[in-house]
Amino acid sequence: MKIDKRQRDGATVLDLQGKITIGEGDVALREAVHEAVGAGATNILLNMARVRTIDSSGVGELVAAYTTVTNRGGKLGLFGLPRRVLGVLQITQLVTVLDISKDEDEAAASLS
Amino acid sequence: MKIDKRQRDGATVLDLQGKITIGEGDVALREAVHEAVGAGATNILLNMARVRTIDSSGVGELVAAYTTVTNRGGKLGLFGLPRRVLGVLQITQLVTVLDISKDEDEAAASLS
Amino acid sequence: MSSPVPQTIQLRVGSRYENIELVQAVLDEVLEPLEIDEESSYWMGIALREALTNAMKHGNKLNPEKRVEVGLEVTADAIDILVQDEGSGFDPAAVEDPLAPDNLLKTQGRGIFYMRKFMDKIEYDFGAGGGTKVRLHKKFGGPSVDVEGDQGGAE
Amino acid sequence: MSSPVPQTIQLRVGSRYENIELVQAVLDEVLEPLEIDEESSYWMGIALREALTNAMKHGNKLNPEKRVEVGLEVTADAIDILVQDEGSGFDPAAVEDPLAPDNLLKTQGRGIFYMRKFMDKIEYDFGAGGGTKVRLHKKFGGPSVDVEGDQGGAE
């Protein structure tokens, strides 16, 4: 997985690209989130538009990121989820917990 | 493998596309040559430019086509061979027997 | 090309996550000539990945010397995917429900649940010699996974 | 991703030519993370195809119930490809030279010759229980196949 980092409206946006699957994307995601938090980020937005696939380990990392960020009083937002990635979160009812927006503007607005 | 048939200067040109390998392309090539001969073709040109790969069965079919066509007093010409396909024929010294041209014009000229 | 069915493909790989890609590539190759719709292939692929992950991680404890054996039994109508490890088994009935409120925010425990959702049936079998064998069954052309939303992202 | 070497991948398929594509796909998957140059991978792939063809055709007489077992033993430096059938063996020394003038226009008899050209070494082994096992060895980064010409066609 490839991850690019940028800032928007005081939040750190991580543009994810590829697979969030065991042994590769899951580790990369965890590291990127920890790095952003270590660098002082409070709110983090995950751009999921180019995530091709996700497995249960990837879902676990999303949940871990959610917990890490919210425990520090921040917000974690996800946006642009491809249908199948969203489906995987729906099936385990995580859409009821995670903050999921349609696009980046909506996600940025939800932070305030 | 995909094979298109057309006429040029009294010869039948077979434009081959794909793999000439066992169980698929080799059979298709054999059938196309037999069909052309059955339809009265004397000279046949094989356009190899879009042949991605060939194995020993494919090479066997080229030799069979050569024999079929020359036994009836015709000529079989090959042109546009990608480097690796040409290499496979070189290694078994078939370049010394088969009529191989660089391009279609040269191949058509070699028939007369 | 005629579809080569019925047939069984067997594959044995060491317990390294990189090999999941390889097994997935074989499944794709097997399904391709059968013209299974892309959507079903996708979900079967995820189920396979979950089974492999569990075999490598929980069964073989990521010991690369320990092998995972995969069987793909294909007919014109259905596929059975068998994944077997060299571990010491477990009690599927004791696995917790990932939808229980207490579990919803756990970072683990969703793999088997996903397999059940993405396939028609999954069955565990524990041989006398140890090891876990899971059989994932899916009929072709059956109902697909019920995924509602769409955010218009790239697929 | 770290390259998963050394490792051995094993694969068993029925004797149908369609399965050659599948085995080739596995070889490609295995070689990909090792960053073997495309040229070497190509020739190894052709050698593998020839070995599979012989196992299915001459060994297993195209009986789809009879299986071909493939082993890919990969290290960082080299690969050994093993292909084993359930046939009754043959005498490699009795195989004719495809370059002999009398054989040049035969439609068969080039498979083993190509394997030798495309790999560093090939070895036959005939078990007591019957069957032919051929081992194809290739060192990575060694000299490539000596192909001279180029007609500028599509690759």
Ligand SMILES: Nc1ncnc2c1ncn2[C@@H]1O[C@H](COP(=O)(O)OP(=O)(O)O)[C@@H](O)[C@H]1O
């Ligand atoms: N092949 C296996 N061998 C041993 N234990 C297993 C195996 N597969 C699953 N398990 C057990 O079942 C539990 C639930 O598995 P799963 O639903 O896939 O979630 P996760 O792998 O995230 O824990 C695992 O934590 C493990 O204890």
Ligand SMILES: Nc1ncnc2c1ncn2[C@@H]1O[C@H](COP(=O)(O)OP(=O)(O)O)[C@@H](O)[C@H]1O
């Ligand atoms: N696995 C095998 N089992 C039995 N006989 C074999 C096997 N491989 C090769 N042979 C014998 O060796 C001969 C030469 O094989 P090869 O050089 O591949 O050319 P071809 O397959 O075109 O005949 C075959 O015709 C066959 O008699």
